[in-house]
Amino acid sequence: MPGGGGPPARPGWREWLDVRLGLEPLRRLAEHKEVPAHRHTFWYYWGGMTLFLFGVQVATGILLLLYYRASADEAYESVRFLMTQVSFGWLIRSIHSWSANLMIGAALIHMFSVFLLKAYRGPREVTWLSGMVLLGLALAFGFSGYLLPWNELAFFATKVGTDIVGDLPLVGRFLLRFLRGGDQITGGTLTRFFGVHVAILPAIATVILGVHLYLVQRHGMSVPPGVEAAGPARRMRFVPNFLMRDMVGWLAALGVLALLSALFPWELGVKADPYAPAPAGIRPEWYFVWMFQTLKLLPSHVGPLEGELVGILGIGAAGLVWTLAPFLDDAEGRGPRARLWSMLGALAVVYVTLMTVLSYAWGGNP
Amino acid sequence: MKPARALAGAAVLGAWVALALGVGPVRGQAPATDSCLECHSQLDEERLVKPTRNFAADVHAQHRLGCAGCHGGDPKDMDVTAMDPGKGFRGVPGYEQIAEFCARCHADAELMKRYNPQPYIFSMAEFRTSVHCKKIAEGDKKVATCTNCHGVHPILSRKDPKSPVYKANVPSTCARCHNADYMKGRKVRTDQYALYRRSVHGKALLEKGDVSAPACNSCHGNHGAVPPNTQNISLVCGNCHGREGELFAASRVRDALELAGKRGCVTCHGNHDVQVPTDEMVSTRPPGLCGQCHWPNSPGDKATALIVPGFHGLKSGIAEAESLLRLAEEKGMETASGRELLKQASDQLVSVRAVLHSFDRVQIMTVLNEGAGLASQAARQGRAALLDWRNRRIGMALSLVVILALMGLLIARIRRMERGAAPAPEGGAPQARG
Amino acid sequence: MKRRDFLGWMTRLAGTTLGAFVLYPVLRFLVPPRIPEAVTRRVAAARKDELKPGSFKTFPFGSQPGILIRTSDGRYRAFSAVCTHLACTVQYRAADQVIWCACHNGIYDLEGRNVSGPPPRPLDRYEVHEVGGDVVVEKPKGA
Numbered sequence: 001m002p003g004g005g006g007p008p009a010r011p012g013w014r015e016w017l018d019v020r021l022g023l024e025p026l027r028r029l030a031e032h033k034e035v036p037a038h039r040h041t042f043w044y045y046w047g048g049m050t051l052f053l054f055g056v057q058v059a060t061g062i063l064l065l066l067y068y069r070a071s072a073d074e075a076y077e078s079v080r081f082l083m084t085q086v087s088f089g090w091l092i093r094s095i096h097s098w099s100a101n102l103m104i105g106a107a108l109i110h111m112f113s114v115f116l117l118k119a120y121r122g123p124r125e126v127t128w129l130s131g132m133v134l135l136g137l138a139l140a141f142g143f144s145g146y147l148l149p150w151n152e153l154a155f156f157a158t159k160v161g162t163d164i165v166g167d168l169p170l171v172g173r174f175l176l177r178f179l180r181g182g183d184q185i186t187g188g189t190l191t192r193f194f195g196v197h198v199a200i201l202p203a204i205a206t207v208i209l210g211v212h213l214y215l216v217q218r219h220g221m222s223v224p225p226g227v228e229a230a231g232p233a234r235r236m237r238f239v240p241n242f243l244m245r246d247m248v249g250w251l252a253a254l255g256v257l258a259l260l261s262a263l264f265p266w267e268l269g270v271k272a273d274p275y276a277p278a279p280a281g282i283r284p285e286w287y288f289v290w291m292f293q294t295l296k297l298l299p300s301h302v303g304p305l306e307g308e309l310v311g312i313l314g315i316g317a318a319g320l321v322w323t324l325a326p327f328l329d330d331a332e333g334r335g336p337r338a339r340l341w342s343m344l345g346a347l348a349v350v351y352v353t354l355m356t357v358l359s360y361a362w363g364g365n366p
Numbered sequence: 367m368k369p370a371r372a373l374a375g376a377a378v379l380g381a382w383v384a385l386a387l388g389v390g391p392v393r394g395q396a397p398a399t400d401s402c403l404e405c406h407s408q409l410d411e412e413r414l415v416k417p418t419r420n421f422a423a424d425v426h427a428q429h430r431l432g433c434a435g436c437h438g439g440d441p442k443d444m445d446v447t448a449m450d451p452g453k454g455f456r457g458v459p460g461y462e463q464i465a466e467f468c469a470r471c472h473a474d475a476e477l478m479k480r481y482n483p484q485p486y487i488f489s490m491a492e493f494r495t496s497v498h499c500k501k502i503a504e505g506d507k508k509v510a511t512c513t514n515c516h517g518v519h520p521i522l523s524r525k526d527p528k529s530p531v532y533k534a535n536v537p538s539t540c541a542r543c544h545n546a547d548y549m550k551g552r553k554v555r556t557d558q559y560a561l562y563r564r565s566v567h568g569k570a571l572l573e574k575g576d577v578s579a580p581a582c583n584s585c586h587g588n589h590g591a592v593p594p595n596t597q598n599i600s601l602v603c604g605n606c607h608g609r610e611g612e613l614f615a616a617s618r619v620r621d622a623l624e625l626a627g628k629r630g631c632v633t634c635h636g637n638h639d640v641q642v643p644t645d646e647m648v649s650t651r652p653p654g655l656c657g658q659c660h661w662p663n664s665p666g667d668k669a670t671a672l673i674v675p676g677f678h679g680l681k682s683g684i685a686e687a688e689s690l691l692r693l694a695e696e697k698g699m700e701t702a703s704g705r706e707l708l709k710q711a712s713d714q715l716v717s718v719r720a721v722l723h724s725f726d727r728v729q730i731m732t733v734l735n736e737g738a739g740l741a742s743q744a745a746r747q748g749r750a751a752l753l754d755w756r757n758r759r760i761g762m763a764l765s766l767v768v769i770l771a772l773m774g775l776l777i778a779r780i781r782r783m784e785r786g787a788a789p790a791p792e793g794g795a796p797q798a799r800g
Numbered sequence: 801m802k803r804r805d806f807l808g809w810m811t812r813l814a815g816t817t818l819g820a821f822v823l824y825p826v827l828r829f830l831v832p833p834r835i836p837e838a839v840t841r842r843v844a845a846a847r848k849d850e851l852k853p854g855s856f857k858t859f860p861f862g863s864q865p866g867i868l869i870r871t872s873d874g875r876y877r878a879f880s881a882v883c884t885h886l887a888c889t890v891q892y893r894a895a896d897q898v899i900w901c902a903c904h905n906g907i908y909d910l911e912g913r914n915v916s917g918p919p920p921r922p923l924d925r926y927e928v929h930e931v932g933g934d935v936v937v938e939k940p941k942g943a
Contacts, residue, residue: 251776
């Protein structure tokens with residue numbers, strides 16, 4: 001805003017935009033938005049980190065779209081072309097693959113920290129629900145994108161994953177055919193996954209993300225119960241203090257991506273051959289591994305039901321309970337029920353971590 | 367006991383005894399009654415019983431030809447009169463008559479076609495060209511005729527692995543006679559079998575069981591067995607080694623070797639103990655073989671002086687490209703296009719070993735140069751990949767420096783901002799000043 | 801204060817440099833590479849009168865060898881020269897009018913069908929077009 005006396009000789013571009021777009025409320029929000037500053041503020045950064053990495057995905061994904069071809073005959077070759085002939089193609093692709101993993105990692109840290117700090121308490125229940133939908137979308141992004149290079153590992157990982165979907169009661173068979181575009185994984189599956197990955201999921205994610213971010217602005221950052229009890233927290237300004245700290249984190253993430261892409265470029269693999277036998281040690285991406293390992297550890301039958309089915313239903317039920325936590329936990333986040341839910345949260349973190357580590361330690365063989 | 371009952375009992379007993387004695391149709395053989403087998407199998411003299419043993423395995427029996435099919439006579443006659451020459455009985459042929467005995471059917475195309483639409487028709491005329499037949503005509507009884515190789519009673523099909531003329535058994539069958547003991551007193555070489563077993567062909571056939579490898583008959587012929595003469599040798603080898611054979615046949619060396627009384631391919635490769643050829647063979651100095659004919663400073667020597675370095679140059683070019691590409695791969699770089707070029711260069715190396723047989727400097731050098739070009743292109747790709755790898759790390763290091771610097775500057779700014787607890791102006795474009 | 805200005809200036813410099821480090825690869829990425837296509841679909845295999853009738857030529861088709869045959873009636877046929885047995889490079893025997901693999905005596909007829917020896921599958925067939933002064937070999941549609 002201009003200081004000093006008298007109207008300015010010419011309106012600046014900010015004023016020009018403001019009159020036309022009505023940016024004044026946004027500017028006020030940015031100037032006045034404050035964030036609680038306490039010992040758990042560190043966890044506040046993880047939502048923004050996830051958003052940043054999602055932005056990296058969108059940018060690199062759009063660039064990859066310029067060279068990728070989504071047919072079974074050409075997908076692998078186009079990725080190979082990208083990795084070897086296109087300037088910095090290896091970099092864009094490696095960043096896209098690594099950032100996908102980092103984004104899901106950040107999303108999981110974000111979710112678990114929100115859970116353990118009980119940020120899902122009212123009035124933030126819908127924020128939590130939209131966040132769970134976003135997590136589901138992120139996993140769907142990961143699953144659909146993984147198939148696109150059409151290499152051996154991706155092909156068989158997709159086969160195993162969709163096979164498990166097929167085991168669901170009643171809807172399993174239909175869902176399997178819906179996902180695969182048929183009974184087997186073919187070029188039709190690739191096209192379908194591509195459409196889902198670059199159009200359907202981005203459209204849905206944009207809407208849900210918009211809702212999620214709007215709600216976060218509306219309700220502001222939640223203060224954990226322990227901190228609340230100690231009295232009103234210190235606050236820091238969002239712009240510039242919190243945002244600059246955010247940027248330090250994003251720069252660190254960028255550095256990590258540069259490091260990973262240069263030192264561990266993403267592999268091309270071997271072109272998928274539907275008629276070849278599955279190689280040993282097929283495993284889905286790490287964020288699905290804990291479910292995979294759980295299913296592997298279950299006995300072949302539990303009572304009258306197949307072990308795998310029990311596993312799928314069990315994981316599903318657990319997920320449902322997790323999602324309903326805001327409605328099941330204590331409204332204030334205090335008392336024995338709250339402690340129970342904190343313990344459940346901690347147990348979940350331990351379980352998921354343990355299952356993931358075990359799967360890699362055992363090399364896929366329980 | 368009533369007489370009727372006694373009679374019935376005796377009949378039953380008699381039938382039982384007859385069956386026990388093996389009178390009646392003998393076990394599922396064709397033809398239904400073969401008196402020859404029946405009688406001969408029950409005789410005392412071993413010489414007469416032996417042919418009946420295992421007769422069902424005989425290839426003739428499997429085509430429903432019993433003893434009479436070859437020896438004539440009447441197999442339905444249960445008496446000695448079955449062997450009546452009037453009934454066509456031919457008896458056992460004399461040694462020198464065996465070939466014509468078998469040829470009676472096997473050289474008859476019409477007859478053979480009844481058993482197989484695409485039969486092998488034996489040719490007496492061909493057999494007569496063989497050393498074996500010539501020796502038999504001279505009265506030599508220690509020489510092979512049909513039954514020595516094909517066996518007799520039972521004669522097994524050559525497709526049967528137990529047959530002496532099954533591909534993998536042929537060398538040992540020939541070696542039954544072609545060895546030092548049997549051939550004592552004759553002026554023939556007896557080391558062929560030992561040499562063959564050491565050879566690449568012998569190892570392929572006898573150790574690896576590869577029946578596409580040549581046995582004795584593949585080169586010497588079956589029934590017209592002769593040692594091949596000079597011109598024939600390259601034709602024989604060229605049957606399988608097509609490209610080398612064609613090139614050699616068109617080369618000047620073939621004629622030169624013939625004039626010199628040498629024996630074609632054998633001159634350099636040997637015959638019975640052919641080994642896998644090595645690149646060291648190409649040189650006028652030992653262990654090279656070109657020096658057998660090409661003296662120092664001859665045009666041939668000058669040609670090898672050009673070819674040999676080109677050859678080794680190609681091999682070292684390929685090795686260099688291979689090590690560069692492998693280094694790049696270990697560092698995680700994509701080397702697919704370099705690998706393709708290297709494969710093409712290696713294909714040229716394989717090719718030049720065949721083209722060598724043209725003994726034409728121009729042809730050989732063309733292939734060598736093409737291969738060397740491809741190898742150096744592959745090496746260039748390898749070097750480019752390694753350079754790329756190095757540049758990536760440099761780029762990464764630089765960008766990390768910038769990122770860390772920026773992070774440090776931001777943190778410093780945050781600290782300064784909050785230490786003063788006074789609102790700090792934003793960085794970036796200066797605000798409109800009033 | 802000079803120091804504050806200095807730090808601000810450094811920050812701007814570092815930020816701009818980082819921006820360049822991000823923008824440069826993106827811009828280079830957008831410029832298409834020399835070889836515009838990933839998969840080789842057509843190749844000029846020979847000049848128009850390079851092959852006499854009854855002769856053949858192996859030529860590179862992408863990363864694999866192809867074989868172009870001119871039969872005695874003057875017409876062309878083209879196949880993948882990669883033997884379906886163990887990937888040796890095949891050749892044409894004009895005398896027998898067959899395609900032959902020297903490695904293990906595999907034989908294909910002039911339609912590319914495996915007729916004798918170890919090869920388990922026919923050779924991939926390509927289309928041949930005479931375009932201008934060249935004989936062009938192309939992968940058939942849908943291959």
